[in-house]
Amino acid sequence: xxxxxxxxxxxxxxxxxxxxxxxxxxxxxxxxxxxxxxxxxxxxxxxxxxxxxxxxxxxxxxxxxxxxxxxxxxxxxxxxxxxxxxxxxxxxxxxxxxxxxxxxxxxxxxxxxxxxxxxxxxxxxxxxxxxxxxxxxxxxxxxxxxxxxxxxxxxxxxxxxxxxxxxxxxxxxxxxxxxxxxxxxxxxxxxxxxxxxxxxxxxxxxxxxxxxxxxxxxxxxxxxxxxxxxxxxxxxxxxxxxxxxxxxxxxxxxxxxxxxxxxxxxxx
Amino acid sequence: xxxxxxxxxxxxxxxxxxxxxxxxxxxxxxxxxxxxxxxxxxxxxxxxxxxxxxxxxxxxxxxxxxxxxxxxxxxxxxxxxxxxxxxxxxxxxxxxxxxxxxxxxxxxxxxxxxxxxxxxxxxxxxxxxxxxxxxxxxxxxxxxxxxxxxxxxxxxxxxxxxxxxxxxxxxxxxxxxxxxxxxxxxxxxxxxxxxx
Numbered sequence: 001x002x003x004x005x006x007x008x009x010x011x012x013x014x015x016x017x018x019x020x021x022x023x024x025x026x027x028x029x030x031x032x033x034x035x036x037x038x039x040x041x042x043x044x045x046x047x048x049x050x051x052x053x054x055x056x057x058x059x060x061x062x063x064x065x066x067x068x069x070x071x072x073x074x075x076x077x078x079x080x081x082x083x084x085x086x087x088x089x090x091x092x093x094x095x096x097x098x099x100x101x102x103x104x105x106x107x108x109x110x111x112x113x114x115x116x117x118x119x120x121x122x123x124x125x126x127x128x129x130x131x132x133x134x135x136x137x138x139x140x141x142x143x144x145x146x147x148x149x150x151x152x153x154x155x156x157x158x159x160x161x162x163x164x165x166x167x168x169x170x171x172x173x174x175x176x177x178x179x180x181x182x183x184x185x186x187x188x189x190x191x192x193x194x195x196x197x198x199x200x201x202x203x204x205x206x207x208x209x210x211x212x213x214x215x216x217x218x219x220x221x222x223x224x225x226x227x228x229x230x231x232x233x234x235x236x237x238x239x240x241x242x243x244x245x246x247x248x249x250x251x252x253x254x255x256x257x258x259x260x261x262x263x264x265x266x267x268x
Numbered sequence: 269x270x271x272x273x274x275x276x277x278x279x280x281x282x283x284x285x286x287x288x289x290x291x292x293x294x295x296x297x298x299x300x301x302x303x304x305x306x307x308x309x310x311x312x313x314x315x316x317x318x319x320x321x322x323x324x325x326x327x328x329x330x331x332x333x334x335x336x337x338x339x340x341x342x343x344x345x346x347x348x349x350x351x352x353x354x355x356x357x358x359x360x361x362x363x364x365x366x367x368x369x370x371x372x373x374x375x376x377x378x379x380x381x382x383x384x385x386x387x388x389x390x391x392x393x394x395x396x397x398x399x400x401x402x403x404x405x406x407x408x409x410x411x412x413x414x415x416x417x418x419x420x421x422x423x424x425x426x427x428x429x430x431x432x433x434x435x436x437x438x439x440x441x442x443x444x445x446x447x448x449x450x451x452x453x454x455x456x457x458x459x460x461x462x463x464x
Contacts, residue, residue, distance in 0.1 A: 147326070147329070148320060148322070148326055148330070148337065148338065148342055149342075150342060150346050151299075151317040151318040151319070151320050151342060151343070151346060152317065152318045153315050153316070153317055153318075153346060153347060153350045154315065154316055154317070154318065155313075155314070155315050155350075156314050156315070156316065156449075156453070157311060157312070157313045157314045157315070159314075160303070160311050160314035160445075160449055161310070161311045161314075163311075163445055163448070163449060165309060165441060165445065166441065166444060166445070167438060167441060170407055171408075174407075174408060205406070205407060206308070206435075206436055206437060206438070208308050208310075211308075211310070228310050230310065237308065239308065239436055263435070263436070265307055265308050265436040266307070267306050267307060267308065
């Protein structure tokens with residue numbers, strides 16, 4: 001007669017009426033106990049048995065076939081093997097004699113939903129094992145692997161204010177001849193470059209020349225770089241058209257702010 | 269640009285600062301910055317985030333939400349909380365239009381410079397889609413922009429604002445400055461903030 005509770009487990013008690021404090025032997029059901037399913041673990045005086053829920057049954061001993069049980073019997077005497085069977089029939093390897101008491105863990109056999117509970121036996125503490133094995137440590141992913149957290153925000157307002165402005169000129173093809181001549185005349189008045197010797201390289205709109213601290217024209221790329229002086233409290237400023245004019249004689253490039261082509265921007 | 273006798277008082281309605289938001293991506297490193305300028309492009313406030321590096325595990329855990337999470341939650345919202353000035357609107361690169369949303373309670377627009385065909389006589393504003401349009405600024409400069417709002421009245425107000433600040437500054441130039449600054453700050457270049 002076989003307890004239903006034991007059907008899921010490899011381990012059964014052999015004694016006719018197992019009660020706490022009277023563990024005298026175990027046997028393995030070869031149907032559920034393939035070789036290697038029993039492991040000798042730690043030396044503490046703990047005997048871990050699965051399927052212990054059936055242990056309280058009066059006379060709840062299962063008709064185990066010997067073999068494994070017999071092997072265990074040598075260490076945990078007295079054990080009565082109720083139904084000795086040939087070892088070959090069991091299909092399991094004989095166990096090493098266990099030092100009794102010892103820790104015996106019965107590994108789960110893939111049958112979920114089985115309950116077990118601890119049992120105190122004489123000199124041997126019987127606990128559940130298998131499905132209720134010590135849980136794996138749970139790792140807090142947020143701390144351990146570092147989920148993306150808010151980055152720090154850095155204020156670089158003053159430093160950024162010293163960065164140069166990079167401006168590109170307008171398309172010179174959009175300028176009429178009158179406009180071109182107008183810029184060249186400004187270069188003549190302000191820089192002394194004769195219009196016939198001047199070459200208009202670029203025209204930039206809306207340059208706050210009153211606030212410019214440093215300015216540079218890159219003829220190769222056509223970029224105008226300039227930095228601006230912060231002027232707190234400034235109410236308005238003029239944004240001039242700025243022309244880059246090359247003197248063909250000297251090869252020098254002059255930046256000429258048009259005196260009348262400007263607009264006023266109100267800052268505050 | 270008019271002559272002195274016909275100069276206009278520009279910026280009378282655009283004195284509120286101009287906000288810019290930029291998200292720099294370099295491989296798996298992300299950083300972002302907010303820049304607020306006055307109507308002529310002078311910086312008033314500049315804040316940026318430390319680079320955020322997305323690891324392989326992050327990519328697995330966050331999946332397809334990773335990019336959006338970094339852009340919106342980690343960078344944009346984080347920077348918006350630190351903002352001290354109060355810009356009228358925000359301008360972002362057009363490439364980030366899929367993430368367009370209000371920033372610090374202000375509407376935003378994604379802007380891209382267009383090169384109009386020669387001889388094309390553009391209209392001041394041409395609606396392309398519900399939330400997109402093409403705006404002609406001064407001197408023939410044309411930009412494509414996407415709005416963070418579907419409210420047409422608000423969109424027109426944003427277009428008018430953009431055209432107005434376009435009279436006093438190059439509206440896209442600050443984005444290049446931010447990109448240069450972030451590149452320099454993230455250690456991928458030594459130019460940028462050190463100059464000037």
